[in-house]
Amino acid sequence: xxxxxxxxxxxxxxxxxxxxxxxxxxxxxxxxxxxxxxxxxxxxxxxxxxxxxxxxxxxxxxxxxxxxxxxxxxxxxxxxxxxxxxxxxxxxxxxxxxxxxxxxxxxxxxxxxxxxxxxxxxxxxxxxxxxxxxxxxxxxxxxxxxxxxxxxxxxxxxxxxxxxxxxxxxxxxxxxxxxxxxxxxxxxxxxxxxxxxxxxxxxxxxxxxxxxxxxxxxxxxxxxxxxxxxxxxxxxxxxxxxxxxxxxxxxxxxxxxxxxxxxxxxxxxxxxxxxxxxxxxxxxxxxxxxxxxxxxxxxxxxxxxxxxxxxxxxxxxxxxxxxxxxxxxxxxxxxxxxxxxxxxxxxxxxxxxxxxxxxxxxxxxxxxxxxxxxxxxxxxxxxxxx
Amino acid sequence: xxxxxxxxxxxxxxxxxxxxxxxxxxxxxxxxxxxxxxxxxxxxxxxxxxxxxxxxxxxxxxxxxxxxxxxxxxxxxxxxxxxxxxxxxxxxxxxxxxxxxxxxxxxxxxxxxxxxxxxxxxxxxxxxxxxxxxxxxxxxxxxxxxxxxxxxxxxxxxxxxxxxxxxxxxxxxxxxxxxxxxxxxxxxxxxxxxxxxxxxxxxxxxxxxxxxxxxxxxxxxxxxxxxxxxxxxxxxxxxxxxxxxxxxxxxxxxxxxxxxxxxxxxxxxxxxxxxxxxxxxxxxxxxxxxxxxxxxxxxxxxxxxxxxxxxxxxxxxxxxxxxxxxxxxxxxxxxxxxxxxxxxxxxxxxxxxxxxxxxxxxxxxxxxxxxxxxxxxxxxxxxxxxxxxxxxx
Numbered sequence: 001x002x003x004x005x006x007x008x009x010x011x012x013x014x015x016x017x018x019x020x021x022x023x024x025x026x027x028x029x030x031x032x033x034x035x036x037x038x039x040x041x042x043x044x045x046x047x048x049x050x051x052x053x054x055x056x057x058x059x060x061x062x063x064x065x066x067x068x069x070x071x072x073x074x075x076x077x078x079x080x081x082x083x084x085x086x087x088x089x090x091x092x093x094x095x096x097x098x099x100x101x102x103x104x105x106x107x108x109x110x111x112x113x114x115x116x117x118x119x120x121x122x123x124x125x126x127x128x129x130x131x132x133x134x135x136x137x138x139x140x141x142x143x144x145x146x147x148x149x150x151x152x153x154x155x156x157x158x159x160x161x162x163x164x165x166x167x168x169x170x171x172x173x174x175x176x177x178x179x180x181x182x183x184x185x186x187x188x189x190x191x192x193x194x195x196x197x198x199x200x201x202x203x204x205x206x207x208x209x210x211x212x213x214x215x216x217x218x219x220x221x222x223x224x225x226x227x228x229x230x231x232x233x234x235x236x237x238x239x240x241x242x243x244x245x246x247x248x249x250x251x252x253x254x255x256x257x258x259x260x261x262x263x264x265x266x267x268x269x270x271x272x273x274x275x276x277x278x279x280x281x282x283x284x285x286x287x288x289x290x291x292x293x294x295x296x297x298x299x300x301x302x303x304x305x306x307x308x309x310x311x312x313x314x315x316x317x318x319x320x321x322x323x324x325x326x327x328x329x330x331x332x333x334x335x336x337x338x339x340x341x342x343x344x345x346x347x348x349x350x351x352x353x354x355x356x357x358x359x360x361x362x363x364x365x366x367x368x369x370x371x372x373x374x375x376x377x378x379x380x381x382x383x384x385x386x
Numbered sequence: 387x388x389x390x391x392x393x394x395x396x397x398x399x400x401x402x403x404x405x406x407x408x409x410x411x412x413x414x415x416x417x418x419x420x421x422x423x424x425x426x427x428x429x430x431x432x433x434x435x436x437x438x439x440x441x442x443x444x445x446x447x448x449x450x451x452x453x454x455x456x457x458x459x460x461x462x463x464x465x466x467x468x469x470x471x472x473x474x475x476x477x478x479x480x481x482x483x484x485x486x487x488x489x490x491x492x493x494x495x496x497x498x499x500x501x502x503x504x505x506x507x508x509x510x511x512x513x514x515x516x517x518x519x520x521x522x523x524x525x526x527x528x529x530x531x532x533x534x535x536x537x538x539x540x541x542x543x544x545x546x547x548x549x550x551x552x553x554x555x556x557x558x559x560x561x562x563x564x565x566x567x568x569x570x571x572x573x574x575x576x577x578x579x580x581x582x583x584x585x586x587x588x589x590x591x592x593x594x595x596x597x598x599x600x601x602x603x604x605x606x607x608x609x610x611x612x613x614x615x616x617x618x619x620x621x622x623x624x625x626x627x628x629x630x631x632x633x634x635x636x637x638x639x640x641x642x643x644x645x646x647x648x649x650x651x652x653x654x655x656x657x658x659x660x661x662x663x664x665x666x667x668x669x670x671x672x673x674x675x676x677x678x679x680x681x682x683x684x685x686x687x688x689x690x691x692x693x694x695x696x697x698x699x700x701x702x703x704x705x706x707x708x709x710x711x712x713x714x715x716x717x718x719x720x721x722x723x724x725x726x727x728x729x730x731x732x733x734x735x736x737x738x739x740x741x742x743x744x745x746x747x748x749x750x751x752x753x754x755x756x757x758x759x760x761x762x763x764x765x766x767x768x769x770x771x772x773x774x775x776x777x778x779x
Binding site: 002056060066067077078080088098100101122128228230231233235239254 | 390438440441442443444445447448449450451452453454455456457461462463464465466467468469470471472478481482485486488489490491512513515516518519626627628629630631632633650651654662766767768770771
């Protein structure tokens with residue numbers, strides 16, 4: 001499949017940890033939207049449509065998009081929302097630009113922490129007859145996944161510890177002055193406190209534009225959408241094999257086919273993975289074709305996924321550093337966009353031209369997305385170029 | 387038109403009722419998906435993506451309840467996302483499905499959902515939670531008293547009376563009686579509406595939509611796919627969405643975006659979808675309209691905003707004259723509309739589905755003779771987020 005118009009990311013704003021209580025949610029959304037527009041050098045007048053990714057349970061509202069129409073600039077504009085996940089907001093925004101019927105889209109997501117119990121808010125997402133009484137929250141679902149993986153792959157816990165250390169080291173570079181001190185989250189066996197991070201308030205916004213607009217406004221470093229895939233698994237954990245991620249395999253297949261990627265192990269200069277836990281990152285390595293389970297030990301030993309390695313993963317520090325739960329997926333995409341645009345900050349990979357963002361969300365990563373962004377519109381995938 | 391159009395090739399809807407104790411929430415979704423797939427003459431392997439239509443989670447009592455619908459829509463390992471724009475969700479979902487295809491990414495997309503409003507306990511308690519917790523929630527606002535304020539303003543501005551409101555109910559109930567899928571199908575008289583108990587003046591019980599349970603589904607496809615597979619279709623030729631201010635208190639000024647009687651953003655959305663479809667005189671070029679109007683008074687400003695009349699407020703006299711009835715010049719809500727059926731998550735999808743059936747010539751007993759061009763709309767939030775479409779045979 002080809003896009004009628006190829007979308008590009010021309011502006012991003014990422015606030016993965018918002019501290020202090022002096023800003024209301026509306027003000028946080030206004031701030032992040034304006035910051036993304038400023039990053040793009042645009043004003044709201046340049047925006048044709050808006051897609052927000054927001055979650056009623058976390059926001060304490062029904063139809064959360066309503067409140068967002070003002071602070072995002074949605075009044076007298078086309079605004080839609082994807083409450084299924086933050087990354088779905090990017091996908092819908094990209095589809096809208098790709099249709100050629102919009103010059104631009106503003107994509108915004110946020111994740112507040114004012115809810116009295118995030119675990120209880122998440123527990124409402126479990127089916128009321130079987131899972132809700134367990135009780136099941138997202139961390140528990142990730143723990144079940146970790147346990148399942150440890151069962152079939154006895155060394156998984158060792159690699160999970162290694163991934164956590166790697167991402168925390170990356171965070172030290174990415175955040176020389178961190179906006180907040182990442183705090184360990186609660187433990188859920190086999191997830192120790194070292195492998196989890198307490199949820200924090202965060203927000204992210206991106207500006208997407210079509211080819212003609214990019215040319216007209218002279219954007220010098222757009223991040224072109226080279227491939228995009230997304231898929232879901234079944235809701236009931238009992239219907240799934242938690243040791244693998246078939247929906248991510250499918251999402252990657254879609255994205256790589258669009259991008260012309262045949263060897264993902266060498267195609268990407270930089271990768272961001274939604275490491276809700278380090279086990280999630282391990283499962284994603286396999287599903288994305290970055291390394292099979294048999295290869296992971298060798299890849300980790302030679303620093304393949306670490307800073308300076310062949311295909312560094314989560315140079316931003318990942319979710320284990322800052323965990324704004326609902327918008328972690330869109331943050332991964334924005335991080336890769338900034339890497340490809342050459343403006344990622346202290347953790348920039350010099351000369352990054354192709355990047356991969358994996359976004360996962362829901363219980364045990366039910367929703368999976370893979371987004372390939374490139375510095376050049378028609379760059380041959382690096383792996384293909386040999 | 388070029389060969390890049392997006393067509394509707396399959397439609398499925400429940401027979402909407404107050405309660406569906408016989409069916410779980412995913413069962414209701416499936417109940418609509420199966421006939422839509424049969425109508426499209428496709429199996430699930432042909433579906434490239436699914437757009438799930440679900441408005442407030444609280445209405446079904448499950449957070450992110452779309453996750454539980456994945457198997458009902460055959461979504462496992464497929465592209466899947468959910469839309470929520472409140473009452474407009476259904477038309478927004480069709481719109482999102484449209485962009486999946488218009489982008490060139492997908493050929494065939496299923497959009498589906500269901501609601502159990504009749505079983506949620508009290509929809510107004512849920513809907514109170516759409517307002518800001520600090521300022522407007524405590525009034526306490528609900529969608530009925532919100533639109534009662536709109537009715538009062540419309541009365542003041544355009545001279546609408548309570549009896550005028552009753553005319554809409556009588557018209558739509560008469561039309562719903564012909565539609566086997568409609569929830570409220572009992573024909574009522576002006577006197578019965580006027581004598582029904584006041585819910586929030588001037589809105590009375592029979593000026594209100596019911597709380598319905600049921601599902602809806604549609605299959606959309608690219609023009610190329612439709613031609614290659616020799617499928618029958620009707621076409622989406624205009625599509626748009628526009629939002630208003632969130633705050634009730636901001637609709638009391640003189641700015642056109644802040645007038646509670648008029649549906650400014652709905653009008654803007656219709657303008658854009660007409661422009662896209664090449665419609666310059668909707669009153670003459672449109673043959674049938676399914677306009678989202680959950681309370682009788684709101685059908686007036688929907689007709690106004692759709693420019694089916696010359697100027698705002700003219701709709702009142704013309705409804706009385708029978709121009710918007712089945713058999714009239716331009717039938718509005720021949721299915722009975724939202725006033726007779728409101729399963730919120732899919733109500734606006736039903737507007738698109740019913741319009742599609744009309745221009746297809748497959749609407750049954752409530753068919754508008756010769757309908758070839760139709761319009762549909764959806765209203766979401768606090769009369770805030772609007773979606774519109776033009777469909778053509």
